[in-house]
Amino acid sequence: xxxxxxxxxxxxxxxxxxxxxxxxxxxxxxxIFAFATCGGYSGQLRVSVDCxxxxxxxxxxxxxxxxxxxxNQVYFDVPTCEGRSQERLFLVGDFSSSAEFFVTIAxxxxxxxxxxxxxYIFFQxxxxxxxxxxxxxxxxxxxxxxxxxxxxxxxxxxxxxxxVATDPDEVVLLMSACKVQTNKCGSAYGPIWSxxxxxxxxxxxxFVLWAGNIWFVFKETGWHKGGAARYPSSAPxxxxxxxxxPSYNQGTFDQSGGGFSGTGDLGQSEYSxxxxxxxxxxxxx
Numbered sequence: 001x002x003x004x005x006x007x008x009x010x011x012x013x014x015x016x017x018x019x020x021x022x023x024x025x026x027x028x029x030x031x032i033f034a035f036a037t038c039g040g041y042s043g044q045l046r047v048s049v050d051c052x053x054x055x056x057x058x059x060x061x062x063x064x065x066x067x068x069x070x071x072n073q074v075y076f077d078v079p080t081c082e083g084r085s086q087e088r089l090f091l092v093g094d095f096s097s098s099a100e101f102f103v104t105i106a107x108x109x110x111x112x113x114x115x116x117x118x119x120y121i122f123f124q125x126x127x128x129x130x131x132x133x134x135x136x137x138x139x140x141x142x143x144x145x146x147x148x149x150x151x152x153x154x155x156x157x158x159x160x161x162x163x164v165a166t167d168p169d170e171v172v173l174l175m176s177a178c179k180v181q182t183n184k185c186g187s188a189y190g191p192i193w194s195x196x197x198x199x200x201x202x203x204x205x206x207f208v209l210w211a212g213n214i215w216f217v218f219k220e221t222g223w224h225k226g227g228a229a230r231y232p233s234s235a236p237x238x239x240x241x242x243x244x245x246p247s248y249n250q251g252t253f254d255q256s257g258g259g260f261s262g263t264g265d266l267g268q269s270e271y272s273x274x275x276x277x278x279x280x281x282x283x284x285x
Contacts, residue, residue, distance in 0.1 A: 015120045020216040024120065027209050028113035030202055035106035038099060038155070038199035042066035043191035045168050049177050050184040051081035060188070063171065067103075068096035069158070071165050081177040089174050093165040098151075098158030102203060105151040109144055109206065134220035141217045145210040152203030159196050166191055 015021035043066065048059040056079050063076045071091035080087050116137060119127050127133035164170060168187030172178050178185035 013121060015124075016117075020213070020220070021117065021120050023209055023213045023216065024113050024117050027206065027213070028110060028117060030206050030209060031106050031110035031113060034199055034202040034206055035103045035110070037195050037202060038106070039067050039103045041195050041199075043166065043193075045166055045171065045190045046188035047078075047168050047172055047175075048186050048188060049079050049081065049175060050186075051079060051177065052182045053081065056081050056084060063091070063166075065091065065166060065191075068099045069162050070094050070096045071162070078175050079177060081180065081183050087176060091165055091171070092174075093161060095158045095162050095165075098154040102151045102155035102158075102199070105144075105147050106203075106206070109148070109210075112140060112144065128220075131222045134217065134222075138214070138217045138221050141210060141214050145207060145214060148203060148207035148210055152200060152207055155203060156200045159193075159200060162196075163191075163193060 016025055042064065044062060044064050047061045047063070049057060049061065050059065051057045058079050061076060061078055063074065065071055065074045071093045073094075074091045075088050077086045077088050079085070119133070127137075168190050172185045172187065175185060177183050
């Protein structure tokens with residue numbers, strides 16, 4: 001495992017210079033941004049009701065809402081333009097499920113990234129023991145990648161619905177006084193969405209980080225190196241001999257005789273009929 005050996009040789013906090021540790025640190029940081037921008041949001045809008053009888057008007061009706069965006073529990077009082085009577089209205093919709101799901105994933109991702117970074121720095125040997133650490137790390141990284149994609153998409157849809165439900169022009173339609181043409185209703189200002197828009201961006205950035213880190217965690221597992229070791233390339237077969245050499249019944253070899261020339265000529269040496277090699281002279285028949 002190349003990265004693991006590199007981490008061990010570099011030392012403790014040097015792991016943060018390796019892609020595996022550096023991306024974990026970014027995941028930890030971006031998770032903070034994700035749940036902070038969503039979970040810490042509070043918005044306000046203001047509408048006005050100008051009745052024919054000016055004494056019944058209310059030109060500054062503030063409506064406050066915040067995470068987890070249970071808008072159906074947010075109420076506000078508006079004049080009915082019929083004397084000094086007022087009616088209590090509620091916003092429409094409950095978008096807490098997508099918002100809380102997104103924040104929950106962000107918090108757990110923050111905790112796991114922090115835990116993984118600590119393990120990388122201080123418990124390297126335990127992490128690599130029997131490959132259990134890399135296997136668990138790989139599975140958790142894949143799961144969090146998928147959960148970031150799902151939660152970010154769900155929250156993006158939920159945020160779109162929150163924007164519609166808190167649109168001042170839509171809120172005005174809930175007021176009975178605004179249904180009378182002689183009364184004038186309007187909006188002073190609407191919510192600021194930059195914080196929540198940023199939370200969606202951080203959600204998808206976290207998905208990119210976790211999905212990209214899958215490869216670096218995978219390199220730590222035995223699957224990366226085991227694939228080549230499990231299926232080694234077969235060695236090329238030896239080329240068969242073009243012909244079988246005949247076996248000779250050798251006798252005694254006398255080194256005093258002649259040699260074998262490169263052109264295939266035999267020197268003074270000759271073979272006897274019984275297979276003995278001698279240099280004493282020609283054989284008599």
